[in-house]
Amino acid sequence: MVNLIWVCMTVIGIVFAMFNGTMGEVNEAVFSGAKEAVTLCIGLISILVFWLGMMKIAEEAGLLKILAKLFRPIVNRLFPEVPNDHPAMGYILSNMMANLFGLGNAATPLGIKAMEEMKKLNGGLNEASRSMITFLAINTSSITLIPTTVIAIRMNYNSATPTDIVGTTLIATTCSTLGAIIIDRYFHYRRSRKG
Template identity: 70%
Template sequence: MVNIIWAAMAITGIVYAMFNGTMDKVNEALFESAEEAVTLSIGLISILVFWLGMMKVAEKAGILTFLSKLFRPIIIRLFPDIPKDHPAIGYILSNITANIFGLGNAATPMGIKAMEQMKELSGSDKASRSMITFLALNTSSLTIIPTTVISIRMQYDSVSPTEIVGTTIIATLISSVSALLIDRFFYYRSLRRK
């Protein structure tokens, strides 16, 4: 559906430019945007490779293991219908750890694997309680180091690209807590209806 909306907006803009006589400006903007997108992507790749390397160093240093042990009791309480030693717990922990470091691209494959494991565990095509909780938690994603945003700010020559770290921590902490509270509210509300 989103693809259809974007296509309709693009076609409407092009048709309007044809009738308005500004097709040359549309072509100019199109090529400038394409060049800027490629430049931004290449810049982002270098920053993401750096942070993925840092994540590998953190893994070798045992920081990720420490974070996994730190978050494990919380995750087990948040997902009580998943057995403690099930692979889904490991994928959930990896996803949350990657999101904490602002590596959404690295977190996505782990999130998909966690969802697959939870779907297999529930044995149903409907979203289970754990799947809904994980989706809410993953969408709000607590972030300590917003790597991608910092790299975009660096690409556009921000005077202080890291000044958003404190704000990001506060905003994502509030969004994560809110997501969990809303998730639990609707879960317990649905239990009362039954």
């Protein structure tokens, strides 16, 4: 459905530009935007590779296991339907650690695997379970200590202090995660009272 919306927006924009006589500006915007996107991606790759390397070092040093052990009691309370020794729990914790360090792109495959494992726990149904909904809410809002992608973008655009946003990001993502958990719990209890 989203692909259809994007295609419709593109076609409507091109047709409008043709009738409005601004096709030259559209072409210029397309090519300059493509050039800027490639430049931005190359800049992001360097930062992402650095932080993925740091994550690998933290994993080898056992830091991620310590953090996962620290967060396990909280995660067990958030996902009571997921058994402690189930693979889904490992993927959930790994996804949360990757998001904690601002590695959204690296966290995505872990999140997909967590959802696949929770779907198995849900009997393979196409309807989302309580744990799947909670995970989606937390993953979308996730607390971030180091917003690596945003820092990389700020560095690409020659920010004098690209890391100034760390404190603000931590406060904003903490509020968004707490809000997501509260709303998730509210609707869960409201639904369970009706059912």
